[in-house]
Amino acid sequence: MINIELNKTVEMLEKFNYKYKLRNSTITVTLDFSQNVVIDLSNPSKIIIRDHLENWNFLTGCIKMSLKNAILYNFILLLFFGFLCQYLQFTGNSLTNLFLTFMGWILLFSTYYLIKLEGFKLQLKTIIK
Secondary structure, three states, X not given: OHHHHHHHHXXXXXXXXXXEEEEOOEEEEEEOOOEEEEEEOOOOOOOXXXXXXXXXXXXXXOOOEOHHHHHHHHHHHHHHHHXXXXXXXXXXXXXXXXXXXXXXXXXXXXXXXXXXXXXHHHHHHHHHO
């Protein structure tokens, strides 16, 4: 059962020209902009799909973490930076343009990484059924 799913997954990855590494029954797929997906086929009753952003990505910089944690991390940073901008506005300085740029950057790349991940998962689920 594991070999059939593994073979189907590898065929799909090769068909769509994904870069991947196969180690035992675990496949690590490299997506664009330092995003990786790990497919664990070691348990025949449950396929585990995990993601992580590698070092030097557009959301977390040099910190390696999952997309969910990266979105939470950036939300907390956005709140902190928003309060800092409000404080500086009271003192006469304004960082509103920088804050809006930072917010746009986070929204753009969070959406990109999320769409890329969910699209890959959907492709994978249709093959493995």
